[in-house]
Amino acid sequence: MIQVAVKEFRSFLNSLIAYIVIGVFLTSLGLLMWVFPETSVMEYGFADMDTLFSLGPYVLIFLIPAITMRSFAEEEKSGTMELLLTKPLTDWDIILGKFLASFLLVLFALLPTLIYYFSIHALGNPAGNVDTPGVIGSYIGLALLSGVFCSVGMVASSITSNQIVAFIVAAFLCFLLFTGFESIATLNIWSANALLIKQLGILYHYDALSKGLIDSRDVVYFLCVGAFMLMATKTVLSARSW
Amino acid sequence: MSILVKNLTKIYGSQKAVNDISFEVGKGEIVGFLGPNGAGKSTTMKIATSYVPPTEGQVMVGGYDVVSHSIDVKRITGYLPEHNPLYLDMYVHEYLRFIGRLYGLRGRALKNRVEDMVMLCGLTLEQNKKIETLSKGYRQRVGLAQALIHDPDVLILDEPTSGLDPNQLIEIRKLIKDISTNKTVVFSTHIMQEVSALCDRVIVINQGEIVADDQLSNLMKGQQHETVVIVEFEGNVSLQHLRALTGVKSVEVVGNSQFKIMAHAGVDLRPEIFRFAADNKLSLIGLKQEENSLENIFRELTSMQGA
Numbered sequence: 001m002i003q004v005a006v007k008e009f010r011s012f013l014n015s016l017i018a019y020i021v022i023g024v025f026l027t028s029l030g031l032l033m034w035v036f037p038e039t040s041v042m043e044y045g046f047a048d049m050d051t052l053f054s055l056g057p058y059v060l061i062f063l064i065p066a067i068t069m070r071s072f073a074e075e076e077k078s079g080t081m082e083l084l085l086t087k088p089l090t091d092w093d094i095i096l097g098k099f100l101a102s103f104l105l106v107l108f109a110l111l112p113t114l115i116y117y118f119s120i121h122a123l124g125n126p127a128g129n130v131d132t133p134g135v136i137g138s139y140i141g142l143a144l145l146s147g148v149f150c151s152v153g154m155v156a157s158s159i160t161s162n163q164i165v166a167f168i169v170a171a172f173l174c175f176l177l178f179t180g181f182e183s184i185a186t187l188n189i190w191s192a193n194a195l196l197i198k199q200l201g202i203l204y205h206y207d208a209l210s211k212g213l214i215d216s217r218d219v220v221y222f223l224c225v226g227a228f229m230l231m232a233t234k235t236v237l238s239a240r241s242w
Numbered sequence: 243m244s245i246l247v248k249n250l251t252k253i254y255g256s257q258k259a260v261n262d263i264s265f266e267v268g269k270g271e272i273v274g275f276l277g278p279n280g281a282g283k284s285t286t287m288k289i290a291t292s293y294v295p296p297t298e299g300q301v302m303v304g305g306y307d308v309v310s311h312s313i314d315v316k317r318i319t320g321y322l323p324e325h326n327p328l329y330l331d332m333y334v335h336e337y338l339r340f341i342g343r344l345y346g347l348r349g350r351a352l353k354n355r356v357e358d359m360v361m362l363c364g365l366t367l368e369q370n371k372k373i374e375t376l377s378k379g380y381r382q383r384v385g386l387a388q389a390l391i392h393d394p395d396v397l398i399l400d401e402p403t404s405g406l407d408p409n410q411l412i413e414i415r416k417l418i419k420d421i422s423t424n425k426t427v428v429f430s431t432h433i434m435q436e437v438s439a440l441c442d443r444v445i446v447i448n449q450g451e452i453v454a455d456d457q458l459s460n461l462m463k464g465q466q467h468e469t470v471v472i473v474e475f476e477g478n479v480s481l482q483h484l485r486a487l488t489g490v491k492s493v494e495v496v497g498n499s500q501f502k503i504m505a506h507a508g509v510d511l512r513p514e515i516f517r518f519a520a521d522n523k524l525s526l527i528g529l530k531q532e533e534n535s536l537e538n539i540f541r542e543l544t545s546m547q548g549a
Contacts (some may be wrong), residue, residue: 011331086293088344189394
């Protein structure tokens, strides 16, 4: 598992993928957070990091599928899947290895945004007037959300040998999971069950974590969705034997 | 017994790729797996490396069942898949180290092993290049190197020499021959010469069924129905005279004073023809016994339409 993860992570670093992902992520968030007046903290007047945590997921909806789209699709297309599957590795070694590499890359992209915390910490009036537990909770939420998006990307990549299809499917599924349920819940038809439907989506749990209250139910929700997606990937991979 | 295949059947959808085949390959044996395209060679190899499961029947490699002990099978087997898939964006060294690590090699052992493989497979000059920049022959060597890196007991090579130029062909064959001294090797091909260059035993498979499993020399003998001699004389010779020679079964006119003379298997007609020419004061300008060619055997074995 570790060997696969290391190899995948290296191939991110050796190709342009890693630098583009990190570059685009930080540039777009940096612009949104500090430059564009509509979302800028400077104009907003409150020393908090809401911009990062509310817009970050939307950037990730596009970036994570771009990272994960190649993981299985490319191996399938170039025939290296046969190579990997005839080595003494279990399916889980391969899936978790690839998942970890993608997840790690996203975490690396998130890491530099910690600087924003210190900037805002200094900008507060009086200095240091920041909702620190809220920020910590939001970071945990963002990390868990990235993990779920990565696992969605794994499934999408495993069902096809076409990277573009993998990208679109993954982006759509991420979007659906993130805000889709929230929007569906607003429809009048099932208004009685609106809360339940809302709870199926990521946004509900993500918002809860952003408040700085780490509720085990929210964490369990993220872990379950991630595990479910990885299990689906495993099912798709084993389907070759049917 | 290194490889044991018992009543193996593989069905893809409604198509029977392999139909109830059984064979054994002993320890240290080299076996050529021969057949036309789509005969079921690759399918059998994919099952033996536990990449795809059999529909029916049992395959054991090194005493492990490919279904229930697939990880053990994979650990002791080196496999070069058809079309030799490689990570093109990796460097040769990096790639071999990665594969070595997958087999549990670490540190010093890994380093030594990679160096040995680079040397053995003649990659010394190319070892620091990216795989995508290598020519087909060198890629094939990288493929072989990765199959050999963990010193496997069983080596399964699916068309190891396809698409190589004649020089590379000879080099790769020599390489396979060199490494096969203490390993069980099964390789597939659709070229007969390959088998005769590499090994003695050959399994011929056609339309998913084994049509021959024997020593190559036996196969050549068994398939020989007659000996054929091509003679060419200067001047005219009557057909009757040739037919009257002892041992001749039939005579065919091929060209101007050129005849194809058939005799029963094992009979050498050449001395008789030479004496005939001398006695009749004829100038013999061509006398050639036709070998029962490998291609003929192959064609004969694989043209039988399975029921």
